Amino acid sequence: MEAISEHTGKVFPLDRSNVDTDQIIPKQFLKRVERTGFGQFVFHNWRFDDDGNRREGFEMDDEKFKGASVLLAGENFGCGSSREHAPWALLDYGFRVIIAPSYADIFYNNAFKNGIILIKADEAQIKEWMEKSEDGNYNLHVDLKNQEIVDENGTVVSFDIPVYHKEKVLNGWDDIALTLLLDDKIAEYEAKQPKVVTPLADAGIFK
Incomplete structure (x- = not known):
């Protein structure tokens, strides 16, 4: 995944709490086998009606809000099922940073695994940024x-x-x-393991 040390981006305020993973990426779009292409479906049921018309x-x-890459949200963002498609969809859409008061644990870990920066911030501060x-x-x-x-005023807010x-x-x-960072140690361990001999190997079928 892409390394990130700093990011500056346009903010989109999603002033909703308990946004679950089915709202982030509805279940009907989970049939795709690749990780890309999910961005077009993010928050689909809020953006489109049952006939596919834009709401x-x-x-x-x-x-x-075109090009927004920083998402502000309410508490307990990413609750619901553990689907990893949720961070895939958000990342594919273009969001690199999410700031919320709290997150569901599984979503929190899944998002970081895919290179999204999740930040926990004070709710009052988030409301100010939303406005x-x-x-x-x-x-x-x-x-x-x-x-x-x-x-934009130079005010600095620290986060853990x-x-x-x-x-x-x-x-x-x-x-x-x-x-792979431990590749040398893995190779060293494998080299110390006894060779397993099977009848098929002895017969020359598998070596």
Whole structure:
């Protein structure tokens, strides 16, 4: 996955709590086998009716929020099922940072595994940013290395983040990359294991 140390992006305010993974990416779109292409379906049931016609009133599709990459949300974001398609859809749409008061645990870990920065912030602070971002022309700068959010006035808000997740995103390490960091030790361990001999191997069928 792509390494991120800093990100500046337009803010989209989603002033809703308990947004579950079925709202993020509805179940009918989980048949795809690849990780890409889910962005077009993110928040689908809020954006489109049953006939596929675009609904009015959900501002993410407003031109003023085009290109938004920082999502502000209410508490318990990502609750519901454990589907990893939810962070895939958000990332594919273009969101690189999500800021909310709290998250569902499984979604929290899944998002970091896919390179999305999840930040827990004070609810009052998030409400203030939401109000400022309503015109579609508000940006926030996230400095992951120093664990700071900087607004357009230069105000700095610090945040906490688990060291494990921070290091993964800073270095662009997914779970496979973390395993490969131990490639030498894995090879050393395998070399010490006794060779398993089977009748088929003895017969020269498998070696």
